[in-house]
Amino acid sequence: MKLLEDRILKDGHIGKGNVLKVDSFLNHQIDTAFIAELGKEFYRLYKDEKVTKILTIEASGIGIACLTAQYFNVPVVFAKKTPTINIYSDIYTSKVYSFTHKKDYDIYVSKQFINKDDRILIIDDFLAKGSALSALINLINDAGAQTVGAGIVIEKAFQDGGKIIRDMGIRVESLAMIKEMTEEDGIVFCS
Template identity: 70%
Template sequence: MKLLEDRIRKDGKIRNGDVLKVDSFLNHQMDIALFDEIGKEFYRLFSGDGVTKILTIEASGIGIACIAARHFGVPVIFAKKNKTKNIAGDVYTSKVESFTHGKVYDIIVSREFLRPEDRVLIIDDFLANGSALQGLIKLVEDAGATLVGAGICVEKAFQPGGDLIRSMGVRVESLARIKSMSVEDGVEFC
């Protein structure tokens, strides 16, 4: 998606350790007009798949998932990283390692909201090593629901996550695929 690639070139900041900061428009301060275009693109890509729920993980994917869900006319479920008093009863759980935070989280979704009859589209802001997606996929599988695919805003194609998830037979549609990036040379897209 040229619009997203252009925005990454303009406002993205590359840091050492394969970190791309897009917090001025994607995952801290959010550009809602850009999100709307992202949502339209995900709808174009997955509109024929009978999506009934969009699943994401807290926190950065929530805004993008909500705007995309408007285009699909379906609810969003977000996997929580901590069990709270608000989630009572049966839950699906999975472990996820965060590339950005270097921590392992237990993610949780209430069984009440993820059902076997659901056709689930996963939406997330980044795909690097694939741990978040693997965790979300496990939740969908545990629910007996159908995974229609994953919509990713930014894929670091030089890291193993995209290849790993695709090798599992999952359809992954990434709007901006980064071939390489460095502080010296900037970002090169696939």
């Protein structure tokens, strides 16, 4: 999506450890009008899939998922990263490895919010190694629901997450796919 690629080149930057920083518009400060345009594109891509719910993981995916869900007119469910007293004890849980934080953590979704009749679209900001996406798919499978696909804002195509998820038979639509990036040479998108 050219609109997104242009925005990444304009406002994104590569930080230490070869990390793409897009926090000025995507995952810290959210440009809602811009993200709504991304939501429209996800709707265009998945409108025929009879989506009943959108699933994401806290925290960065929530804003994107909400702005996307308005076009589908469906609720957003987000997996929590920490157990709390206000989440029911009847939960689905899965494990995620965070490359950013270099540790494993569990994610949780109350069983009352996902059921076997749901057709779920996963929305997230990044796809790199595929750990978070795999964990969300596991939650959906545990509920007996169907994953209709994953809408990813930015995929790091030089890492293996996209291949892993696609090899599972899951449709993945990424709005920007980065072929390579370095602090020295900048960002190269897949054509």
